[in-house]
Amino acid sequence: MRKENTTGKAYIAVAMAVLFTSGVAQAQESANDELNSCVKKEQVMTTAKGAGIGAITGLTAMLVTHKNQDAGKAALIGAVAGGVAGGIAGFATAYYTAIDTCYKKNPSWMPESNIQRTKDYDNVKKQIHYRPSQGIVTRVESVNVAGPVKAAGQAEVDSAFIVMTPDGAETPVTVERKLFVLGDDGKETEVKFPGQTSENHTFEPGEQTDVVRIPVPPDAKAGSVYRVQFSVAAGEKAPVVASQKFTVTE
Template sequence: MTRKKHLKTAVCMTVATGLLFVGFSANAQESANDDLNSCVKHEQIVSTAKGVGIGALTGLTAMLVSHKKDDAVKGALIGAAVGGVAGFATAYYTAVNTCFKKNPAWLPESDIQRTKDYDNVKRAIKYKPAQGIITRAESVEVGGTVKADGQANVSSSFILMTPDGAEAPVTIERKLYSVSDDKETEVPFPGRTSEQHTFEPGEQKDTVHIPIPHDAKAGSVYRVQFSVAAADRPPSVASQTFTVKE
């Protein structure tokens, strides 16, 4: 077979395998909102297809440069699979983020509840008015067992104290990281990343639900980070890691 025919065969098989791979991997995390779910599936397929194309081209090129023509097709297929798998998890959260940007009305409303009043917190932390405005992230907790195709239910508690007990604006930020071999990669947070609200002083609890990709492997580790800031002071940060179970 000529080199031209080798190339043609490799490219055709790469495209076919890429489409097959995408089809098997397109079961995105189901959403309560059917429109959002459909959008995420579409965006995830597009991102995966791009990853497959890049991986396939890399594998094919490597084989041809090394003059191993008989392995050209095998190299293309391996490249396609590696490119698709490597980019799929990040593609999922990117897809969610893209869909929210295209449809801002789909963003879930914040669920922030006051859990302790001013006097209770004042006694607990021995707060004095001379300390000025205080904001502090107290804790981040992930409830229940986190599984693929499920959700991580994250509750973050924080306090706000003001000298006269008056309300004050607070900036909240949320971040999500994928953790592997002690290395962290920030991925798009699936929801409102930054918000500013005016709160009564006391303790508040922020609750969010982070979707977990359908194909997330058991043992996958994530870290969710929560921070609060007020009165031009440095943010107070708290975080928690969680692991995907079987």
């Protein structure tokens, strides 16, 4: 009869317990208790799934090579790797995916967009020397991030854009927001934007200002770099895109 590998199972159990504890400790601290609770649960589930897969992978590799004495160690290493792999990008992806999942389960929790008209048609016409012969014109004037931005805090992003029409009439406009994180390897990874990603509105011509607040993961390391991207499109023309980076401070 084949002897059961109890050592490997013990290591898996220990690894799972450690990962569950750390997942809760690093979860989002939100003013919204219900969202906070949901995000914690989603992060723990994601960590648990990754840990389970990693543990099985590590254990299987050792058993295949017949090194049973190292099976427990392999399970523990695999569990940790499966649960928390990915460095800065991995943590950010898990965090913003958890928020996105919670918003989908509870749509009423998603923050409403805050777009305000800041300059009228005549002011913008003078400012950019607009001529009706130009047709519909869209432009992103600026994307600013108020600082400092700290872990467990929020990054306030103010984006100003203009839309002009030849006759001063309202026009349909599509606004889109994206969020990226710079990983340990220096490459950018797009993560789920925590809120409305794409919106369709009908605006009066002039300048509008869009304000969003992006929650920052509690486990975000000082020096972590993010990039928020904002685009606007109207009149069947290609979107006009602008972006701004921000760095997490201590």
